[in-house]
Amino acid sequence: MGRVRRPLPSGRGGKAIAIALAVGAIALVAVWAVPNMAGRVFVQVRAVATARTATSGPSLAIAGSPAVRAAAIEISIDVENRYPLSVVLGAGPMAFRAAAYRRDASGRLNRVWGVGVGDATAEEGSDSPVGGGSAGGAFVVSSGVTRHSIANGSSAFGLVDATGASLPAGVYYLRVWAYGIGSALVPLSLDGGTDPLGPPTDLPAAN
Numbered sequence: 001m002g003r004v005r006r007p008l009p010s011g012r013g014g015k016a017i018a019i020a021l022a023v024g025a026i027a028l029v030a031v032w033a034v035p036n037m038a039g040r041v042f043v044q045v046r047a048v049a050t051a052r053t054a055t056s057g058p059s060l061a062i063a064g065s066p067a068v069r070a071a072a073i074e075i076s077i078d079v080e081n082r083y084p085l086s087v088v089l090g091a092g093p094m095a096f097r098a099a100a101y102r103r104d105a106s107g108r109l110n111r112v113w114g115v116g117v118g119d120a121t122a123e124e125g126s127d128s129p130v131g132g133g134s135a136g137g138a139f140v141v142s143s144g145v146t147r148h149s150i151a152n153g154s155s156a157f158g159l160v161d162a163t164g165a166s167l168p169a170g171v172y173y174l175r176v177w178a179y180g181i182g183s184a185l186v187p188l189s190l191d192g193g194t195d196p197l198g199p200p201t202d203l204p205a206a207n
Contacts, residue, residue, distance in 0.1 A: 039081075039087030039088055039089050039141065040089060040179075040180075040181060042082045042083035042087060043079060043080065043081050043082075043087065043089065043178075043181055044079075044080045044082070044181075045077060045078070045079055045080075045176060045177065045183045046077070046183050046184070047076075047077065047098070047176040047183045047184075047186045048075065048076040048077065049063075049073050049074075049186055050074045050076075051068050051072075051073055051074075052071050052072040052074055052156060053068050053070055053071070054069050056069060057070055057159070058070065058159060058166070058167075058191050059190070059192065060073070060159070060188065060189070061188075061189040062187075062188055063186050063187055063188075067192070071159075072156040072157055072159060073156060073157040073159065074149075074151060074152040074156045075098050075115075075150055075151040075152070075157060075174070075176065076147050076148060076149045076150065076152075077096055077147070077148045077150060077176045077177075077183070078145055078146070079141060079146050079178045079179075080144070081141045081142060081143050081144060081145075081146075084143055085143060086140050086141060086143060087140075087141050088140055088141070089141055089180075090137070090139070090179070091119070091179040091180055092180075093118050094118060095117070095118055095119035095178065095179055096116065096119065096148055096150045096178050097115070097116045097117075097150075097177040097206045098114065098115050098150055098175070098176045099113065099114035099174070099175055099207075100112050100114070100157060100173065100174050101172065101204055102167075102170055102172050103171075103200065107200070109200060109204050111204070111207065112161050112167065112172065113160075113161065115150060115151050115155060117150050119139055121140070139179055141179070148178065150176070157174075159190065167190055168190075169190050169192065170189075171187055171188065171189050171190075171195040172187070172188040172189075172190065173185040173187055173200060174186040174188055175203065177206045182203060182205075182206065184203075185199075185203065187199070
């Protein structure tokens, strides 16, 4: 006679199915939902400012570093994705922005310079799950740190205002944005200038 196999108890089979479904749901959240819907939670943005040295021009100290003679400031953005997988972010046509500000006597930050550039890696338009609009799109941000140069060469911050006049001595504050996520302020001291009001506590929005 052949060996008779006894069916597994229905309770054990149901538990195995429930576990498999739970594991599948967790995997779906970790691999698709989080990277596509909550990517901003894991992304940080930092400004990288480098003085373009010169034999003449104003002295420039970036974030308390030793002052150097500078003709301009070259600016990059470090985008750090702390999630172990790539995430998807939505943004408008100007994916990367940088701006410099000076405070007035009331403490208000007034913009003296700014630049915005797009990102050629945009993958989708208005049908993106993270939005972006028809003129923007979705951007895949790899895990780890990626650097984007946005103001160098002729587009570098030339330490002049919108009229082309040299900026007076004082403290200016640089902020950058990537995919709508802003960085901390980076102080720029020109010709030994100081800010009598101390470090700002407010953060300007991209404009």
